[in-house]
Amino acid sequence: MDFLRDLAQRLPIDEKYLKKVPIPGLQGRCLLEIDLARGLTETSPASPLEALRERNTPSLKAVVDGLRKGADDERVAGLIVHAAAGIGISQAQELRAAIEVFRASGKPTVAWSESYGELTQGTVGYLVACACEQVWVQPSGDAVLTGFVAGGLFLRGALDKLDALPQFVKRKEYKSAAETFMNSSMSEPNREMLDQIITSVNESVTQTIAASRGLSVAQVQEAFDAGRLGAQQARERGFVDEIGYRDEALAALRVRVGAAEDDSELRFVERYRKAGGGPAAALKRGRPVVAVVQATGPIHLGRAGGKNPMSGHSVGSDTLGAALRAAARDKAVRALVLRVDSPGGSYVASDAIRREVLRVRDAGKPVIASMGSVAASGGYFIAMPAQRIVANPATLTGSIGVLAGKIVVGQSLQRIGVAREELSHGRFDDMFSQQRPFTDDELTALDEWLDEVYADFTTKAADDRGMPIDQLEPLARGRVWSGADAVAKGLADELGGLDTALGLACAAAGFDRDDCEARLMPKLGPLDRLMPTESSESPVAAFGEGPGLFAQLTSALGLPTHGVLTMPDIRIR
Numbered sequence: 001m002d003f004l005r006d007l008a009q010r011l012p013i014d015e016k017y018l019k020k021v022p023i024p025g026l027q028g029r030c031l032l033e034i035d036l037a038r039g040l041t042e043t044s045p046a047s048p049l050e051a052l053r054e055r056n057t058p059s060l061k062a063v064v065d066g067l068r069k070g071a072d073d074e075r076v077a078g079l080i081v082h083a084a085a086g087i088g089i090s091q092a093q094e095l096r097a098a099i100e101v102f103r104a105s106g107k108p109t110v111a112w113s114e115s116y117g118e119l120t121q122g123t124v125g126y127l128v129a130c131a132c133e134q135v136w137v138q139p140s141g142d143a144v145l146t147g148f149v150a151g152g153l154f155l156r157g158a159l160d161k162l163d164a165l166p167q168f169v170k171r172k173e174y175k176s177a178a179e180t181f182m183n184s185s186m187s188e189p190n191r192e193m194l195d196q197i198i199t200s201v202n203e204s205v206t207q208t209i210a211a212s213r214g215l216s217v218a219q220v221q222e223a224f225d226a227g228r229l230g231a232q233q234a235r236e237r238g239f240v241d242e243i244g245y246r247d248e249a250l251a252a253l254r255v256r257v258g259a260a261e262d263d264s265e266l267r268f269v270e271r272y273r274k275a276g277g278g279p280a281a282a283l284k285r286g287r288p289v290v291a292v293v294q295a296t297g298p299i300h301l302g303r304a305g306g307k308n309p310m311s312g313h314s315v316g317s318d319t320l321g322a323a324l325r326a327a328a329r330d331k332a333v334r335a336l337v338l339r340v341d342s343p344g345g346s347y348v349a350s351d352a353i354r355r356e357v358l359r360v361r362d363a364g365k366p367v368i369a370s371m372g373s374v375a376a377s378g379g380y381f382i383a384m385p386a387q388r389i390v391a392n393p394a395t396l397t398g399s400i401g402v403l404a405g406k407i408v409v410g411q412s413l414q415r416i417g418v419a420r421e422e423l424s425h426g427r428f429d430d431m432f433s434q435q436r437p438f439t440d441d442e443l444t445a446l447d448e449w450l451d452e453v454y455a456d457f458t459t460k461a462a463d464d465r466g467m468p469i470d471q472l473e474p475l476a477r478g479r480v481w482s483g484a485d486a487v488a489k490g491l492a493d494e495l496g497g498l499d500t501a502l503g504l505a506c507a508a509a510g511f512d513r514d515d516c517e518a519r520l521m522p523k524l525g526p527l528d529r530l531m532p533t534e535s536s537e538s539p540v541a542a543f544g545e546g547p548g549l550f551a552q553l554t555s556a557l558g559l560p561t562h563g564v565l566t567m568p569d570i571r572i573r
Contacts, residue, residue, distance in 0.1 A: 029077045029259055031250075032070050032102075033266045034063060036125060037084035040091050042341045042372055043296040043313055058270035060091055060372075061292070061339075064098040064499050065518065066273035071105035076272070077257040077264055078108040080250060083116070083129035089148070089201065089394040090373040090483075092124045094497030096131035096208075101499070103133060108256045112136035112249040117144025117228075126239070127205060130212040134241045136249040143234035145209075145223045147202045150194045152176075156184040162412045167438055168405030169446050171454040175401035175478025177566050193479055197396070200482035204393040213238055288334040290505045291327040291521040292498070295320055295338060299345035299353070299378040299565070315342055315382075317349035324356040327521045328363040334516070335366040335505035338386060339498060344377030344399065344565040347453050353382045354460070361387070366508035370501035371395045371492070376480055378565035380491075381457065384464040387508065389492040390501040391483030398491055400461055401478025402453045404446060404564045410435040453564065465490060 040060045070076040079102055087095070103109045111129035116122030116137060122144040129135050137143065159166055159181060168178035176190040186194075206220045213220075215238055223229060223237060234240040242249070254264055297304070297313035304316035327333050338357060344350070361367050369375070369386035376399035383389055383397075391397055413420060424430040431442045438446065454476075462472040467490060475481075475489050486492040494500060506516040 029257070029264050030075055030267050030272060031077055031253065031257070031259075031264050032066070032079045032269045032272055033082075034079070034095075034269055035082040035084070036086045036128060037082060039086045040095070042091075042339075043294045058268065060094060061498055061518075061520075062270035062273055063095065064497070066269035067098040067102040068499065069273060070269065071102045071107070076107065077259055078253050079103075079110070079132070079269075080253055080266070081109070081111040081128060081132055082246075083111045083113045083125040085117075085120075085122070085125050087124065087128075088373050089124050089127070089205075090392040090396075092127045093204075093208075093392045093394055094372075094499075096128050097497055098499060099128070099131040103131070108133060108253060110134045110136065110249055110253045112138075112244075112246055113141065114138050114246075115141030115144075116234075117142060117146075120144065121146045121148075123148070123205065123224075127208065130209055130239075134249075134252075135239070136242045136244055137231050137234060137240050138245050139231055139243050141231050143223070143229040143231075143239050144227070145220075145229065145239070146227060147224050148198055148205070150198050152186065152190070153180055154183050154185060155181055159407065162409075163415060164412045165408040165437060166405065167408060168403055169443070169450055170403035170478065171401050171450050172477040174480070175399070175403050178403050178405060181407060196485070197480065197482050200485050201394045204482075204484050215239075287517045288506075288509065288511050288515065289330070289332045289519050290502055290509070290516050291330070291333045291336045292502075292518055293320070293323045293327060293336060293338050293521050294341075295353070295379070295382060296341045296372075299342055299349050299382070301346055301349045301352075315345070315349075315353070317346070317352040320353050320382075321356045323521050324353075324360055328360045328365065330521075333365060333519075333521070334509040334511065335368070336360050336521075337368050337370050337498065337501045337505050337518075338383060339370045339372065339501075340375040340379050340383045341372030342376075342379035342382070343374050344379050344381070346378065347381075347402065347457075347565050350378035350381040350565055351456075354385050357382065357385045361385070366505055368501045368505045368508065370498045371397055371483065377401065380461075381565060384461050388494065388501075388504055389486075390494050390496045390504065391486055391492045392497055393482065393484040393495055395483030395486070396480050397483060397486045398475065398479055398481040399565075400457055400472075400476035402450050402457065402564045403478075403566070404450060406432050406434055406438075408434055408437050450564075457565070 039057050040063065041057050042060060079099070081099065099109060109132040111132040111134070113125060113129065116126040116129065123146060126143060126145060156166065166178070166181035168182055170178060173189040174193050176187060176193070179187060179190060206217050206224070210217045210220045219237070223239060229237060229239065231240065231243045235243060242252070254260070257264065295315045297315055299315040300317070302316050302318055304314050304319040327336050357367055367386045369383035369389045371383060371389065371391040372395065374396040375383050375391070376397050380397055380400060420435055422430055422433055422435060428442060428445065431438070458469060458472060458476050461476065462469040465472065475491060481489065481491060483492060483495060487495055494504070502516070502518050503513045506513045
């Protein structure tokens with residue numbers, strides 16, 4: 001494959017001819033399709049087993065790339081979107097921006113759904129749908145357009161009944177991740193923070209829907225307050241254009257593009273991209289590369305994933321560091337986009353990764369951070385040294401703070417007849433033993449350490465963001481911000497998604513977006529995963545181990561997983 005790729009790059013083929021080359025497997029023109037019911041992944045599969053399991057779930061990057069290339073491809077006639085539930089609010093905002101780019105090419109776009117919510121909120125799916133020129137819903141469907149909810153799980157009452165004692169220390173009042181264990185209800189700072197996040201997200205969504213549908217914000221809010229609109233009501237109020245089933249929406253799209261069914265085959269966007277989407281750009285010789293390095297999951301020392309069965313996708317400092325070093329050394333790479341979708345974790349690991357990001361910049365390569373659904377605490381720590389930070393309006397970010405502690409379960413074990421004895425010699429050897437509470441000396445030591453970490457975090461954040469420490473401190477204190485508020489406060493620079501970040505990276509390197517190739521790093525073949533790693537400088541060292549079996553369980557329970565730079569479990573639904 002490397003030989004064929006190299007040969008293709010050397011062929012002097014004019015772009016206008018490549019646009020007319022038939023797409024493999026298709027006889028005529030192509031209609032692109034997106035099915036949100038399949039979901040979207042944020043990161044590449046970390047193992048062959050995961051690749052097999054997620055073979056029908058496209059990555060957000062693949063869909064965004066496919067839409068951009070399809071917009072300029074004469075063989076692509078239009079787009080149809082199944083706007084079902086299946087993705088989060090931040091992904092929806094990023095996807096709709098890509099649909100708008102495609103729509104700007106003048107090609108018809110149609111969204112359909114059986115129902116935008118069925119006794120449940122359908123706002124996220126509708127947010128994607130209204131980016132299209134036409135919105136369809138089947139006759140029995142609804143438009144359940146409601147606002148968003150955020151909350152948390154509180155286990156203190158259950159722990160008290162088990163004689164378990166949670167002991168956590170935090171910096172500062174908004175650092176609420178430990179409230180899951182420490183509190184029986186939400187603290188006032190946490191309530192204030194969540195209320196501001198929900199207000200920001202609701203404002204962003206209502207304004208977007210209003211602009212897309214030619215309505216006022218008040219009209220959209222009225223629909224939110226109504227709770228449910230039937231298909232006819234949704235059309236009368238301007239939220240839906242047509243009432244009909246999938247086959248009718250697809251037939252209408254084919255009529256609009258003037259293509260018969262046998263001359264306009266459907267192709268999922270990511271499959272079109274893989275089969276032949278945008279071939280001209282891919283075959284340009286000497287094309288400058290923008291490396292895309294992904295940081296998805298909790299941050300910890302060592303390699304990503306690992307043998308721990310509780311681990312899912314994670315950011316290992318060794319693994320991500322190797323990917324960043326590989327990009328810094330690669331002469332074809334002119335700039336780098338760090339895609340962060342992480343709630344944070346280890347302070348030391350985050351600091352090690354931040355150092356590698358700075359080294360990429362020292363190598364003369366611009367670095368742009370692109371925030372996904374969440375880039376908070378340690379996730380913000382690794383993003384903040386970038387020259388510019390791009391966030392979606394509903395991204396959860398900030399959480400510049402620190403916490404640490406333990407849950408003492410010695411009494412709980414005794415209640416069920418389990419005894420444990422531990423021996424130690426030093427004064428702090430068993431400081432984090434879960435058999436006993438902290439001593440006063442241990443709490444003093446823990447306080448001192450957290451003060452040092454918080455001071456280091458805020459100092460580096462102020463330095464990276466180019467603002468005085470007294471200006472940054474009120475924005476820190478462990479507080480989580482929406483992406484929209486983060487941009488307004490100076491914690492991020494621009495609203496947008498990965499495509500926006502790629503455009504900024506190309507511009508910073510002195511190139512047009514269309515002249516650059518976005519390449520996931522490391523770019524290695526399947527057999528490379530089976531080869532031994534020669535050193536920590538080897539690109540193979542940038543591969544993780546893959547997710548464990550029970551990661552979804554801990555995520556569903558909202559339990560913290562790694563480290564002192566962890567954001568609270570905030571779920572916007």
